Amino acid sequence: MTEERQAKQLVIQAGKALSQAGLIARTWGNVSCRLDGERFAITASGRNYMNLMEEEVILVNMEDMGYEGSVKPSSEKRIHRAVYQLKQAAGFVIHTHQDNASAVSAMGVDVVTFEQEQPLLGKTVLCAEYGLPGTKKLCANTARALERSQGRAVILKHHGALCFGKDYEEAFQAAYQLETACGHYLKTIDRRILCENKSDIKQQGSHVIWNRSQVLLDFAEAFQEMKPYLDDFAQIIGLKTRVLPKNRQAAEAAARRGESVIVKGVGGFCVADTLEDAKAISMIMEKNAMASFAARAAAGKPIKPWECFLMRQNYVKNYAKLAHA
Template sequence: MSERDLRERIAMHGQSLFDRGFTCGSSGNISVRLPDGILVTPTNVCLGRLDPDRISKVKWDGTLVAGDKPSKEAVLHLSMYRSREKDDAIVHLHSTYSVAVSCLPDIDSANVLPALTAYYVMRVGTLPMLPYFPPGDQKLAAEVERAALDARAVLLANHGPIVAATDLDKAVYATEELEETAKLYLLLRDRSPRCLTDEQCRDLHERFPS
């Protein structure tokens, strides 16, 4: 896609996510990889009202090239891209159910959500949770870069998920699947749900390699 097409697609997905309640206010950010940097949504802008021409263009060193001032969390995107060389898009939301799970005291930080559905396993897989840091903190960026070496999605404690994929459509779909699985988990966690076995998960990864 051309840069113009990517700008319009970011705006389209931002509005769709906002209209369906996956994010609120000016929270959340979306980015796509370019040869010389990234496009990332601007700071303090509602994803439901993005102007394609004002989406930030940032070099790999964080320098703003075009558009409005980037999200303070652009540093998370840049860090994740460094570890996810084959991924060209990232979505970070403060989506309700995922954030709710990130606030629970008794979850496995190595892999937060169980394998409840095939599509969660295929689109997200392992979901580690990182400790809490203030938004935009460089220490959090370093933690994201480390965790992303082994996982396409990470959950930030008391904050929300950040998800990478090979293109923007897939990053959005994976983020939506993560949010729906977090909702299922909260509905079922006290009822000992039947999860997919390790063997069933391996079979899915063999049938549908990422």
């Protein structure tokens, strides 16, 4: 097997393992493997990790970000390059939207300090300043955090996590340690953030998901509407989700309009054109509820409306089509 094929197979293997571990879902996040000092192999934009093929793992030139073929590499390829250029020992990079680290990312803090030191992270993890997904600003902000970081991970505000290691196994362990440590950290802030019946969903009709998780029930009592604290909420759901009183007729009327809502005492009703998209909305709604509680505890603010609008328009135009391809 050639070096290129071996790198692609490792990326595919990592994508499936991360999906099975719940650290990434659907097409969210990206994975790469360093080939040498000039190239790396990275997942393509908008591809499902459980069905990823070799031709959907793209070889990218570090110097000019060039690549061959018609399949586009991940829009976050610059962030991966930054890791390889700044961390010479890094051989594998994982960018995730994992739940606990994403919730922490909404708090607006610059540094997260854990109670116990983590083998691959240390006792603190830096949080990179916010930038819209795929932009040079996000890459520059991430690079500044990487330059100061001593561990194998940084958190990207309102976005997710960036983890790396000398190989696939170490990068995976960094992502796992970060999620576990962030979970313990969130428990000290507000115990409502982590609920035991996470992703407690039930299908209602052909393309409606009822999410009965406790964090959404608690959210409905604490907030009047859900605002975007995370990029993927802005991209896939939009500017807000309404919280309705416990009224079946109002919830059914919203569903007929194709509107996803949260109903007090009932949970989230997630509506989309397909069942898979309704499940995605359910996952994001639940994660954004976690982020909302975390942000409130630290005076974190939601993403600006104009930034949410741009992300939503870009997603509808580009990534939604890729996800359904």
